[in-house]
Amino acid sequence: MTEQSEKSRVGRRGLLSGALAGGAAAVAAGALSAPRAQAEPRPGDACPVPPPRLWTRKQWKAVPPEDPAGVRVEPFGPSLIVVHHMDYPNSTDYSLEHAFELSRICQYDHMHHNGWNDIGQQLTISRGGFLMEGRYRSAEAIGRGGHVIGAQVANWNTAAIGIENEGTYITELPPEAQWRTLVATCAWLCHRYRLAPMTAIVGHRDLNQPDTTLTTECPGNALYKQLPKLRADIAEAMGLPVGDGSPNHVREDLPSTRTGPAHDHGPALGPLDPTR
Ligand SMILES: [Zn+2]
Numbered sequence: 001m002t003e004q005s006e007k008s009r010v011g012r013r014g015l016l017s018g019a020l021a022g023g024a025a026a027v028a029a030g031a032l033s034a035p036r037a038q039a040e041p042r043p044g045d046a047c048p049v050p051p052p053r054l055w056t057r058k059q060w061k062a063v064p065p066e067d068p069a070g071v072r073v074e075p076f077g078p079s080l081i082v083v084h085h086m087d088y089p090n091s092t093d094y095s096l097e098h099a100f101e102l103s104r105i106c107q108y109d110h111m112h113h114n115g116w117n118d119i120g121q122q123l124t125i126s127r128g129g130f131l132m133e134g135r136y137r138s139a140e141a142i143g144r145g146g147h148v149i150g151a152q153v154a155n156w157n158t159a160a161i162g163i164e165n166e167g168t169y170i171t172e173l174p175p176e177a178q179w180r181t182l183v184a185t186c187a188w189l190c191h192r193y194r195l196a197p198m199t200a201i202v203g204h205r206d207l208n209q210p211d212t213t214l215t216t217e218c219p220g221n222a223l224y225k226q227l228p229k230l231r232a233d234i235a236e237a238m239g240l241p242v243g244d245g246s247p248n249h250v251r252e253d254l255p256s257t258r259t260g261p262a263h264d265h266g267p268a269l270g271p272l273d274p275t276r
Contacts, residue, residue, distance in 0.1 A: 048191065049237045052184040054123075054139055055132045060100035062107055065118035065136045072149045072275050073141050077193035080160040081186055082153045083227065084121070084204050085169040085219040087265045094128030094177065102166055103132050110151070116276050120151035120268050121162040123185060129177030131185055134164070142192060154214045154270030156207045161189065164265075169220030170256065183230065187237040197234040198246040203227055205250050208267050216266020217254045225252045 065071055086106070091098060107119040114120070122138040125131050133139045134150065141148045142161075152162030163185060165174060174182065190197050204218035228245030235242045269276060 048239050049184060049187045051188040052131045052181050055096075055099070055130055056139060057133050057136065060103040060132055062103065062119070062133075062136075063111075066111060067117050068136060070117050070275060071136045073137055074147045074149065074158070076147065077145050077195075078147045078159055078161040079193075079195065079200065080156065080202055080207070081189050081195065081200050082156070082160045082162045082202055082204055082207065083182070083219050083223070083230070084152065084162055084164045084265050085223055086124075086164050086166050087168050087218070088166055090167045090172055091127055094126070094175070096128070096130055099124075099126035099128055099130035099132060099166075102126055103134075106164070114151075114268075116151050116269075121164040122148055122150050122152075123161070123163045124166070125163060125178055125181050125185065126166045127175050127178050129175070129181040131181050134162075142189070145192060149273070149275050151268045151273070151276055153204055153207050154267035155272040157269070157273040157275070160202075160207065162204075165219065165223070169223035170217065171220075171222055173222050173226065183233045183237055186230065186234045190234060190238060197231045197238065197240070198243065201227060201231050201234065203248070203250070204266055205254065206248075209250060214267040214270055217256055218265040221253055224248065224250075 103124055110116045110120045118136050119134045121134040123131060124134050135148050138148045147161060149157050150162055151157060153160050165178060167174060186201060190200060203224045204216050205224060208214040208216045227248055232242045232245035
């Protein structure tokens with residue numbers, strides 16, 4: 001391990017123990033303390049799977065953040081990768097143009113309705129399987145092994161990177177193209193950040209748990225039930241032991257937590273989050 005990565009690791013541990021002291025989810029504490037050595041590539045190892053093509057903010061014509069200087073870029077990577085559904089319609093338009101429009105609509109929604117500085121998540125995947133950069137400077141940060149703090153999982157934004165999947169997956173599952181991109185994206189992030197898929201891949205509800213004030217059904221019962229398979233598919237793509245895919249910890253059949261119209265996948269900001 002390099003001195004730099006040891007520093008990052010220590011920094012993350014300090015951060016996470018702080019977050020946990022703040023009352024965050026016990027299940028994640030278990031996941032975070034689990035061994036992660038199996039995913040440790042040696043320095044200089046090539047990514048075992050080709051990174052998926054990432055469409056940039058410039059390509060989907062993002063507007064700048066309201067306050068670009070307020071976007072915080074951490075030098076260390078996240079410890080968790082959070083899978084969301086967007087609670088948007090299950091569109092059958094699988095085109096790139098639709099994917100770009102999806103990102104623009106989402107950014108507008110987050111900035112003008114939620115009052116956030118920018119689009120909340122770091123990454124977005126359309127139902128057609130197109131991966132797009134989310135929050136300002138996310139692609140650059142991932143490329144350097146760092147982390148842009150987003151607005152996607154309440155109280156955990158400093159420690160977690162979020163992938164928003166277009167669609168609503170309470171009863172339906174993502175289309176094949178979207179699933180393939182999700183697997184490839186997670187494998188890329190796990191490699192990039194030296195994370196083990198069995199412990200790093202969580203659903204939004206794992207961190208903002210049922211029966212708390214910050215609760216969500218995200219990423220939907222159907223997609224949440226697929227997370228063990230997702231972890232196994234990622235591990236397989238990375239050439240790691242697959243095992244049982246690591247079972248879920250939170251109830252898989254949750255009643256709907258929707259209180260209003262769609263486009264509300266659950267709490268994205270909490271008192272422990274440093275930016276909006
Ligand atoms: Zn969510």
